[in-house]
Amino acid sequence: MVDVTQHELVPEHTILEDDELEDVLAEYDIKRTDLPKIKRADPALPNEAEVGDVIEVVRDSRTTDTAVVYRLVVE
């Protein structure tokens, strides 16, 4: 089967550690549920991602080299 995470157009998805997550939430002054969502079934997610985890997506950007986005895994 094709592993989409290996595709060059699929950006890096990594699970955020708890302490990093705290920093992110503090930076934006939000609760975990205020983050954008991503479905658990999303093929781009790492296999060990679980519902409730926060994923860091690092995308290539034409203007800023990389753009970082966080998403909460939901069912």
Added chain:
Amino acid sequence: MSTGQSPKSIGKISFGLMDPEEYRDMSATKVITADTYDDDGFPIDMGLMDPRLGVIDPGLECKTCGKHSGACNGHFGHIELAAPVIHVGFSKLIRRLLRGTCRECSRLTAVDASKFTDGDGNVDLAAAEAAAEEKKRDFRQELRRTAELGNDLDDVLKSAIRQARSASRCPYCGAEQFDVKHEKPTTYYEIIEVPHPEIEERLSMAMDPPEGEPVTPDELAEAIDDAFEAGRIRELLSGTYRPDRNDIDALQQIGKALSRFNDLEEHLGEQLDIESASSYLLDEDMDKLMPSDIRDWFEEIPDEDIEAIGINPERSRPEWMILTVLPVPPVTARPSITLDNGQRSEDDLTHKLVDIIRINQRFMENREAGAPQLIIEDLWELLQYHVTTFMDNEISGTPPARHRSGRPLKTLSQRLKGKEGRFRGSLSGKRVNFSARTVISPDPTLSLNEVGVPDRVASEMTQTMNVNERNLEDARRYVANGPEAHPGANYVRRPDGRRLKVTEKNCEELAEKVEAGWEVARHLVDGDIIIFNRQPSLHRMSIMAHEVVVMPYKTFRLNTTVCPPYNADFDGDEMNMHALQNEEARAEARVLMRVQEQMLSPRFGENIVGAIQDHVTSMYLLTHQNPTFNETQALDLLRATNVDALPDPDGEENGEAYWTGRSIFSELLPDDLNLEFTSEAGDDVVIEDGQLVEGTIDDSSVGAFGGNVVDSIAKRYDKTRARIFINEVSTLAVRTIMHFGFSIGIDDESIPPNAAEQVDEAIDNAYERVQELIATYEAGDLESLPGRTVDETLEMKIMQTLGQARDSAGDIAEDHFAEDNPAVVMADSGARGSMLNLTQMAGCVGQQAVRGERINRGYEDRTLSHFKPNDLSADAHGFVEHSYREGLDPKEFFFHAMGGREGLVDTAVRTSKSGYLQRRLINALSELETQYDGTVRDTSDTVVQFEFGEDGTSPVDVSSSEDFDIDVESIADRIIDAEFDDDAAKAEFLEREALPTNLSEHADERWLAEGDD
């Protein structure tokens, strides 16, 4: 809104159902008579127009609050319904609750009790109840989670009901559950299973056979091994049997046993099929649930059970969805109109209420008189119909209630819904004061920031002047001019708040009374800022601020360079103007909304205001061949611009100095501009130190939609410089095109006879090749392209051949056009039209297409009756070999019209589709906002983007070319330079030592350390 009340802030709004008791409490009166007014024209007490419900006639006093019409908002009344009726708005929720709760004990059937059995196969209710409680906890948990994620709570309710519906037995009381059928809009049936009538018939036949021995119930019971006891068989026989789903098998066995006992088939003929289980089964029977049954059912639902599916029982008890009392809207919400002949015409809502009260009364009378059940049920249904249509008169499956004239009544829901409804029509969109609308026309002498306003508009729209010592003189002069002379005034307001109208008679007198502290509503004058708009307002540049220039005549005048952002032309377009009414609005409009501030489009980050059409042609004429001008001519070209001295001449010819077109254009450029790019005409444009060294100035340099020079000036200098540049370019362009003269006629598209011959030859050639292709095809020798059928291949190849023919015809025609041919100039400069248009005018119009294919429709196997069936040739399928100049023959004309029609239909469909798409997009995105921390969030603070556009930049501020970065340093230097009169002052400012800031005493140490050196 009534006046004289202090404003209050709304803490929160909660939505829920209304308790019938609350209806009664807030009711000003009970309404019992359907009549409105008595013979003398006075409202009848406890009628629909009862004076306690509010006043609409001026001068009368409200009997409830004592206020007069206008001040009194009106008061609700109520009707006591003779029998409960269903509220249509909740028919879906009612259906869900009926399906999800027990028919006996009304509890939520969260689990199916029949799934919980003890060892003997009996239902274990205790276990089921525990499981149900567990399930309800799950539902609550799910509700909390859904609320946290900001998703729709309705989905939780839906899935909970789906699970509860599948229960066949209640986990609390063990009662069997039946399915509920909902017949729209407001009828509910319980599907109950009853024994098939055939079984009864067969039983009695067996007990009392025409011949042979009768069978006793006991024998029958024995025969089926007591699966069905004798007692129950007797019940079945006497019709008192209560159906039970578990009896299905037993009933089947009875059927079979019966046929064993005697040969019933002989007696019953073919009516019965022994082997088909269904005929022994149960029959479905629909038991109608009356609204009163449903109300009783819902009353029993415990609070904790409805809470588990997301309904707040304190605010919304489910039984409140069944109305027992109907609120009567105040008369102010349904005013009656007095017609010219003195007759009163009532509002649609009043008509509907009259119907409701009439039926309600008849219902009560009939019930008291002990009318038969059938009549009562009919009246009940009628009452339900009237209450339903009172709330919504557009329910599918229900005939709409109509006015005597046949017009459907506009009831509550119709008042709110749709484009003209309360929300979209009255709340989001309102008619406003201080606005004007008229036709627009061009005026090249205006700046692009300006708008010409007709004097009669200017004397209608006013601006408020707060009079003080400094503007007292002006204010008096405005008032003294009166309302009709142009810079006049229409109203004054004295400090005591009294508003006086300025008239021709009192203006002189009034002018003397004006003192500081008064307010004067003066006419619009030159330089005032207004907002200008053209619909459809598709992007933010559709509404921009302009400075007023008051002018005679009746149209709004605009500079042609602002046509692109508004998408305006002058074929009868109208535009709207709004005069701003407070200082904040005026400041905001001037700083943010002025045309020059909106010059760069956030869609593509380049300028959207710029030279168009004749401007572009004109700049092309000025710079392409780089013509020369003598002093008089050069001065004439520049006379309308702000350039008042010519540069050094470019050379001398016959003793006379001359200037080239490029150096004249260069006068408009900033002195230190450097730029290189390729023009639309194809040559390289080089600008060095504000001089156009070489290249053609055309659409790609000064045009709207990303003209390089305009874009660069706007970004490297500022928008004011860019505005000046565009204005100067357009004035220079107007002069230049007047100098050269520019016109186009039919002869400009004619080609010499030898060229025409070449074109014909090319087309004949193509025809031949098409015939060859057809011949190959018919011989079966055509090889199909990969993935296509032979037919498709032929079509493709023919299309390709004919396309080439048109192109070569175009090339031939193009070769014979002079470079100064006006059509070529326009196409080459990008001002208007393309080479393809020229090809079609002079060479050959080419293949007409419908749905991307050659024309294939019309008659059977042919397009027109002029052709033989199955003719595959070019002219039989819409190839137009003539040019527009030559003219089309009738067949060609017809095919051309077919293609043209498709184009028209497509654009019509596209605009309506994109309009709706736009509306949906705007509704979806309207609440998103970029916060101060750079994130984009919605109203519930959910992050949508962590950085605006993921890069935090505005497209407008990004350089359009990759090799040129915006030079922040030089911009800063220029601004600082402009700030100081001389270098000394600047040096003094820049060399000033900044003392370290000291916000807190904790920083003292650092402050001392830094200050000490």
